[in-house]
Amino acid sequence: MQPSGDVNQRIARISAHLNPPNLQMEESSGLRQANCRAKGGSSGFKVAILGAAGGIGQPLAMLMKMNPLVSVLHLYDVVNAPGVTADISHMDTGAVVRGFLGQKELENALIGMDLVIIPAGVPRKPGMTRDDLFNINAGIVKTLCEGIAKCCPKAIVNVISNPVNSTVPIAAEVFRKAGTYDPKRLLGVTMLDVVRANTFVAEVLGIDPREVDVPVVGGHAGVTILPLLSQVKPPCSFTPEETDYLTNRIQNGGTEVVEAKAGAGSATLSMAYAAVKFADACLRGLRGDAGVVECAFVASQVTELPFFASKVRLGRTGIEEIYPLGPLNESERVGLEKAKKELAASIEKGISFVKK
Ligand SMILES: NC(=O)c1ccc[n+]([C@@H]2O[C@H](COP(=O)([O-])OP(=O)(O)OC[C@H]3O[C@@H](n4cnc5c(N)ncnc54)[C@H](O)[C@@H]3O)[C@@H](O)[C@H]2O)c1
Numbered sequence: 001m002q003p004s005g006d007v008n009q010r011i012a013r014i015s016a017h018l019n020p021p022n023l024q025m026e027e028s029s030g031l032r033q034a035n036c037r038a039k040g041g042s043s044g045f046k047v048a049i050l051g052a053a054g055g056i057g058q059p060l061a062m063l064m065k066m067n068p069l070v071s072v073l074h075l076y077d078v079v080n081a082p083g084v085t086a087d088i089s090h091m092d093t094g095a096v097v098r099g100f101l102g103q104k105e106l107e108n109a110l111i112g113m114d115l116v117i118i119p120a121g122v123p124r125k126p127g128m129t130r131d132d133l134f135n136i137n138a139g140i141v142k143t144l145c146e147g148i149a150k151c152c153p154k155a156i157v158n159v160i161s162n163p164v165n166s167t168v169p170i171a172a173e174v175f176r177k178a179g180t181y182d183p184k185r186l187l188g189v190t191m192l193d194v195v196r197a198n199t200f201v202a203e204v205l206g207i208d209p210r211e212v213d214v215p216v217v218g219g220h221a222g223v224t225i226l227p228l229l230s231q232v233k234p235p236c237s238f239t240p241e242e243t244d245y246l247t248n249r250i251q252n253g254g255t256e257v258v259e260a261k262a263g264a265g266s267a268t269l270s271m272a273y274a275a276v277k278f279a280d281a282c283l284r285g286l287r288g289d290a291g292v293v294e295c296a297f298v299a300s301q302v303t304e305l306p307f308f309a310s311k312v313r314l315g316r317t318g319i320e321e322i323y324p325l326g327p328l329n330e331s332e333r334v335g336l337e338k339a340k341k342e343l344a345a346s347i348e349k350g351i352s353f354v355k356k
């Protein structure tokens with residue numbers, strides 16, 4: 001049966017108001033606003049994902065849409081943001097989802113955000129180092145951070161784009177230039193190293209990975225990834241062979257995935273999981289939860305380097321405390337010296353990219 005004239009008009013009116021990529025309905029339409037679902041509009045947090053249509057961005061967007069702490073989720077990308085937004089917006093969870101496509105919509109994507117997560121940029125292919133991504137990703141991160149400085153300078157920023165050891169210093173320098181830099185609010189995401197370390201250590205110990213906590217310090221590339229196996233919880237000890245195997249596997253976890261994907265990119269699903277675990281910790285900190293502690297690559301005085309990954313306590317203002325490394329054994333002390341040497345160069349490269 002054909003719809004009656006009235007029904008046709010209603011359908012036409014509804015279609016006119018469903019206007020991807022920004023899937024909001026206008027108040028004047030007489031339709032109930034899509035935003036009404038965001039009961040948390042005042043109580044939840046507003047989160048933007050920049051690079052939301054990518055291999056990490058899509059599962060990350062899905063998982064953030066499932067997070068009850070999120071009331072508004074902005075999905076920004078230079079391609080395919082409308083499609084991902086339409087898809088994710090059908091999930092019957094609380095957060096309102098809005099899509100933003102291309103540079104001209106970056107500012108709208110960022111205004112009012114509490115947390116901005118950045119997985120934008122190219123991933124590795126076999127044979128590449130993370131530093132080989134610098135030439136493309138440095139410029140992407142710089143532009144996105146200029147937008148953050150302008151539109152949501154108080155937001156917590158989680159940088160995922162590689163090379164993290166350089167992109168975090170780039171972000172810091174952009175914010176410093178703009179006069180908005182707050183080191184407590186800028187965090188490089190190294191959570192995947194911790195997630196991997198917990199998994200691999202649990203395999204060796206034959207226990208549930210959820211019971212394991214491995215501090216991973218330093219940075220996020222090769223030898224700069226320094227698992228502190230002497231500080232694993234629950235307390236345990238490893239043979240020298242186990243220590244070598246675990247350190248190697250944790251430091252090369254990213255390469256293991258890049259090689260297995262054989263040219264189709266790097267870790268995306270485990271990274272989205274790790275990014276959500278980390279973003280959730282940031283949001284719980286913002287909410288005022290006590291005792292939220294995770295590892296991250298941050299501005300730091302733990303070593304003589306200006307940035308270093310270590311355990312940080314998250315709170316209402318971002319990073320509220322940075323923990324010292326604690327006692328290291330001999331092989332960790334050697335590892336630390338190697339890590340610092342490479343880190344120093346990567347940090348300097350990021351800073352001078354913005355300064356030049
Ligand atoms: N920190 C970590 O532990 C970790 C782990 C895995 C991957 N990564 C890094 O994350 C980045 C993304 O990886 P991926 O697998 O999702 O890559 P991908 O190519 O699948 O997705 C990247 C997305 O970024 C978008 N993009 C490119 N330029 C942009 C811009 N100027 N503004 C907004 N979006 C833009 C692309 O359109 C694409 O959708 C890579 O640099 C990768 O090395 C980091």
Ligand SMILES: O=C(O)C[C@H](O)C(=O)O
Nearest residue numbers: 124162253254255266267
């Ligand atoms: O290895 C990569 O290039 C991606 C990421 O940094 C990872 O650790 O998986």
